[in-house]
Every structure is written in structure tokens, then in C-alpha cells.
Amino acid sequence: MQARPLGNVTTDRPWHRSGAAGYARQRIARMLRPPVIVTPMSGEVTKLTDVEIPVRDGTILRANVYLPPDAARVPAILSAHPYGKDALPRRTRRGYRINPQFRILRQTAPIRISGETSWEAPDPAWWAAHGYAVVNLDVRGAGRSDGVGSLLSDAEAEDVSDAIEWIASQDWCDGGVAMLGVSYLAISQFKVAAAAPPHLRAIVPWEGFTDAYRDFFYPGGVREVGFSRLWTTLVRRSTRMSPDLGREAAARPDDDAWWRSLAPDLARIRTPMLVCGSFSDANLHTRGSFRAFAEVSSTERHLYTHRTGKWAAFYSDEAKAVQRAFLDAHLKGIPHDLPRVRLEVRDRGDRIHEVRPEVEWPPPSTTLALHLHGDGRMRPTPVDGAAEVSFPGRRRAARYSWRFEEDTEITGEARLRVWLSSSAPGPVSVFAGLSKWIQGRFVPFEGSYGFGRDLVTTGFARVAVGEAGGAGEAPCPVDIAFAPSATFFRAGDELRLHVAGRPLSPRNPVWGSFPALYRSSGHGLWTLHSRPRHPQILELPAVTR
Numbered sequence: 001m002q003a004r005p006l007g008n009v010t011t012d013r014p015w016h017r018s019g020a021a022g023y024a025r026q027r028i029a030r031m032l033r034p035p036v037i038v039t040p041m042s043g044e045v046t047k048l049t050d051v052e053i054p055v056r057d058g059t060i061l062r063a064n065v066y067l068p069p070d071a072a073r074v075p076a077i078l079s080a081h082p083y084g085k086d087a088l089p090r091r092t093r094r095g096y097r098i099n100p101q102f103r104i105l106r107q108t109a110p111i112r113i114s115g116e117t118s119w120e121a122p123d124p125a126w127w128a129a130h131g132y133a134v135v136n137l138d139v140r141g142a143g144r145s146d147g148v149g150s151l152l153s154d155a156e157a158e159d160v161s162d163a164i165e166w167i168a169s170q171d172w173c174d175g176g177v178a179m180l181g182v183s184y185l186a187i188s189q190f191k192v193a194a195a196a197p198p199h200l201r202a203i204v205p206w207e208g209f210t211d212a213y214r215d216f217f218y219p220g221g222v223r224e225v226g227f228s229r230l231w232t233t234l235v236r237r238s239t240r241m242s243p244d245l246g247r248e249a250a251a252r253p254d255d256d257a258w259w260r261s262l263a264p265d266l267a268r269i270r271t272p273m274l275v276c277g278s279f280s281d282a283n284l285h286t287r288g289s290f291r292a293f294a295e296v297s298s299t300e301r302h303l304y305t306h307r308t309g310k311w312a313a314f315y316s317d318e319a320k321a322v323q324r325a326f327l328d329a330h331l332k333g334i335p336h337d338l339p340r341v342r343l344e345v346r347d348r349g350d351r352i353h354e355v356r357p358e359v360e361w362p363p364p365s366t367t368l369a370l371h372l373h374g375d376g377r378m379r380p381t382p383v384d385g386a387a388e389v390s391f392p393g394r395r396r397a398a399r400y401s402w403r404f405e406e407d408t409e410i411t412g413e414a415r416l417r418v419w420l421s422s423s424a425p426g427p428v429s430v431f432a433g434l435s436k437w438i439q440g441r442f443v444p445f446e447g448s449y450g451f452g453r454d455l456v457t458t459g460f461a462r463v464a465v466g467e468a469g470g471a472g473e474a475p476c477p478v479d480i481a482f483a484p485s486a487t488f489f490r491a492g493d494e495l496r497l498h499v500a501g502r503p504l505s506p507r508n509p510v511w512g513s514f515p516a517l518y519r520s521s522g523h524g525l526w527t528l529h530s531r532p533r534h535p536q537i538l539e540l541p542a543v544t545r
Contacts, residue, residue: 010376011391012399014433014455014498017442020511023453027510031103035110038089038096038117041125044069047116050144053137055162062144063137063163066116066124067172075176075201075331076133076167079121080160080192081185082142082151082239089115104509106450108309109316120182122323123315130324131332135167139188141240148240151184152212152262157191161200164192168199176331180204180323182314183285186276190264190292193271202330203269204323206276206314209288210266213259216284217249219518220480221462222429226507226517227284227449266295273298274326274338276314277361279307279346282458282483283448283516290484293361302326303341303361305486307349307446345409345486348436349445349452353409353488362412362484365541370402372418372528372536378402378497383530393422393501393526400497400538404489411486412541414457418499419475419534422465424524430461431518432480433504436487437494445487447505451513455504456495457485460518475529497538501526 041047048065055061064085068074089096099119102111114125124134140159141149150156164177177199179189186208193203209215217228232246252258273296277289293303304322306313313319322342328334339357347353370378374387378400389398416432433455436443447454459480466474489495498504501521506512530536 010374010389010399011396013395014397014399014435014500014504015506017453019442019444019453023444024511027106027452030106034098034102034107036098036102036107037110037112038098038115039112040091041114041116042129045125045128053163053166055140055159059140059147059159060145061137061140061159061163063135065172066128066134066136068128068131068133071172073172073174074131074133075178075327076135076173077122077127077178077180077327078135078137078160078164078167079179079181079185080137080139080163080188081121081181082139082149082235082241083119083184084143084238085118085136085138086143087118089113089117091115102311106309106452107312108446108450108452109312111311111315113315120185120311120314122180126320132327133172135163137163142238148242150243151235151241151245152187152191154191154261156188157195160188160192161195161197164197164200175199176201178202178204178327178331180206180327182206182310183208186285190266190269193273194265194268196268196270200271202272202274202327204274204326205289205292207278207281207285207289207310208292209285210292211263211288213255213263215288218253218255218462219287220460222431222460223253223519224283224517225519227515230515266292267297269296270298272300272326272330274302274304274323276319277303277305277484278310278313279305279344279483279485280446280454281310281448283513286483290361300330302338305342306344307346307486309446309450343411343486345411345488346445347488347490348443349454362541363543365412365543368408368540368542370538370540372400372497372530372538374530376400378538382535383532386529386531388527388529390525390527392523393428393521394523397498397500397504398526398528402495404491404493404495406491408489409487409543409545410489410540411543413484414482414541415539416459416480416482416497416537418478418536419529419531420463420465420478421475421527421529422524424522425464425466426522427462427464428501428521428524429519430463430478430480430521431458431500431502431504432460432482433458433498434482435496435498436489437496447513448516449513451505451516453505453511454513456487457482458504459483475527475534499528
């Protein structure tokens, strides 16, 4: 057996990577002056404030309604969320005071919105100018709506379904209603569409998870204790919701029936759908968005992918044009020529390699199977004999490298199997990541929460492992599915695989992946085993062109 000691090329600390200082300076500059441009809404748009919408049990929900300049009956766009329809940019003598999230979370490009745009909602000024009524709804227990709400629940979906039918019956609506919005404003669409209210014509969930357990609170079984705690705390303080999602998440580490009750039945969705699948949001919405595209029963469904900032993409001219073309087709009868899949492939975070139409996700590919060898290299050939890489799982990471011999596009979902044992047996959190390097320098990509120094893709697993050492040693297989990604590698570029017992990016608000944080493993010496009977393999989806 060939042992690999610490300090050689088989281990390193991926959370320490070059370029942090320059990124920090940029990060601070954008925190102080975020590129968000707010303008007044045209006085020709009519705003109806606190419009009362009764639902089936008599509770009153409230919404702000924006109507186009003419008095004609028009289709309506609904967004439903717990963040407060009246939490708008505030006009001051010096301009507008924007939502603090725009400062806390780094913005990748200029964003232009009107002063009536609430957090992660469509801009009513833009949509009204294009012939739509816009309804911004406080869900039950939030903002100005009555009652005690229940986030992610069937009851909330019933409320929103009732609101859709009420909107369709108003004299300013022509009977057609769609839903549009980002994050929770996307998540809230799935259960509503599964309930199939008669007047819901289309949905546009622009980045939204579909499984609270697998996508957010416990990806791969690993507990998220950063943004999930921050979000549930803010929701608890600003709304009236029961149960408390934060307390339930802490008390329910296993994927039980309660978690299943929060997940929408995607197969029941037959409503036309344009879903945004972001490669930038693996810590939150990426997996769920691509799952929605794969599992809904809608014959008319489209996938728009990107790898830039969430809000910069949503409010961009290109994205709004795609959203409008889709909604015009299903609410106004205007044909569109949108591709089934809009695929964006990047070769680094700030540079697009190609945007092309595809007929399916993932696109056709062949599997590039790379075996993990004890010298820290990945090769297409299996291990001959046996080799180990040992390292303290909390302080270092195992590192394996592959250099591309020809230009290659890796698009789809990579998979990894390793065989792990530990000096401290029991449940451990395993973090795996793929990164791109050119001539020994790290290539950054856009990540969740505005983190601009992310890896190509990451994956998680929570497993129970056996003790390392001893003649009867039996390592545990660990299978990790990486988040969807689309990345171009040129001949000579290096792909690195890291495996560790802690998150692979630093966590701080200046040069780290704040506020994302996952529960690390305990201290212990880890060993990854490569043997003929224990093959460790990274499977990459190499696109055939």
C-alpha cells in the first residue's frame, strides 16, 4: 500500500486561494455604492393600495395593484411572498434608499428598477408599460394581510389559488393570470400550479428551490446553519407564521413526512412554465430549479440558464424580453420562438464562452470517468494496487488533479464516489468541489449570495464512516452528486477535485461566501482509499459537439 503524507500535492487548503485581496476591495466598493439605479414610476400607471382579497375561510389578504395607463381589461401578473409588498425603495432628498440586501449581497452588474419594485418582485412600471396589471400580494400572516400564515404549505397555496381566481374576476383583468418572481416568489408558484387554479395561465419561477430539506436546510443530509438561520430569524421577527421553520429544521435532521409535506408534487404541474436555472446558486436554488424542469408534466416548459448574479439576471433587458415573450404567448396569444433550453456556458465567472439553444437538459454528453490515484492525479485508467491519501478532515482537503488535453465542455451533473474511513468513526459531513485553474491560478465563478469567488460546482454528503486502520478496515462508500454546471475548459486547463470535512470556501462578508455555512465534521484523521475493489471515480459529463 502506498501512503501519501501530509504536505505534498495530494492535500491543500482550498479555502485559501489567491486573489482574495483584490476581490475584497471590489466587494467593499460595491457594498458602499451598489450599482442599483432607481427611478420614479410613471404617473400614468395607476396604483391601488391595500386591495382586499378574501380567501375561502374568510381571511383577508392585501395586495398592491398596478394598472396600465389605458382602462382596458388586461392579463395580470401576480407575485406572492412574505417580505412585505410595501418594503419599497424609499425616496429621500439624495435619491432612493434601496433595500439593504443590495448592499449586503454583492451585485454583478447595474440593476435598473422603479421605486415601486419590492424585493425580488417584477418591476410594475416596466410590466404595466407592456400591457399587464401587476399584483404584489402579502401572503397570510405577512405585511398587511390578516391571519397567521404557514410558509411552503398547502394552505398557503390554497390562499394564492383563491387570490388568482379573485384577480381573474376583476373588471380590470381579462381573466388571464400568471405568476412571476425570484426566490420565495418563485417557490410559492410550484404548489399553486400543482393545485391548478382554472385561471392560472403560466408560471415563471425565476430561481426557486423545490425541496426545502434537500435543497436548502440539509443538502446531502448536511445541516445548513448560515443563511437558513438568518432567513428564518428574519421571517419570524417580521411575520406571523406557524410553525417556526427554524425550530422545525433544528428538530428534524431526518427527511421525514413533515419535510415531504412542504415539497410540491411537481408531476401534477401542467401549467406552461419558464423556469430559470442558475448555475450560480448551488447553496440555495440551483438543484430545485433544474429538478422542476425535469419533473413537471407541462408540455410547454422552457429552461433559462445563466451564471451571473441573481438580481442582475432577473432585471436584465435580455431576461425581461424572454419573460415577456413567454407571457405574451400564454396570456395574449402572441407566438414566441423561445428555445426549449437557453444554455449559457462560461469559461470564467466574468466571461461567457457561448450561449446556445438546446432541446433538452442536460444536453447529450459522454461520461469522462477519472480514477483517483494515490499521487493526487486523476486518470482514465483504474488504480493498480492500492493507495491512500490521509489528512485531517477539518484542517486540510484531499486534492486530485486532471489536465485537459483538448478543449472540453463539462455541462450537466458530475458525480463522485470515494471510499472513506476516519480515526473518529461516526457521522461525518463530506464536502466536495470542482475548481478550474489556469497556469496554477484559481479561476473564480459566481456563487450564491453574491459570492464572486466560487468553485465550478460543489456537492455534499452526510454519512456514517468506519474507523481507519487495522487489518479489518472497511472504508465507507460516499456518493456525491454535484450541482448542475456548464463550464468550458481549454486544452491545458486544470480541473481540481477537493474533498474535506468542512466547507471549501472561506466564510466572511468581505472575501468569503457569507452568509452560507454548513455544519463541519468533527476533528479526525481521514483516509481516502483507492483500491481495485474500492475504485474512487469522478464522472464528468463531457458534451459531444
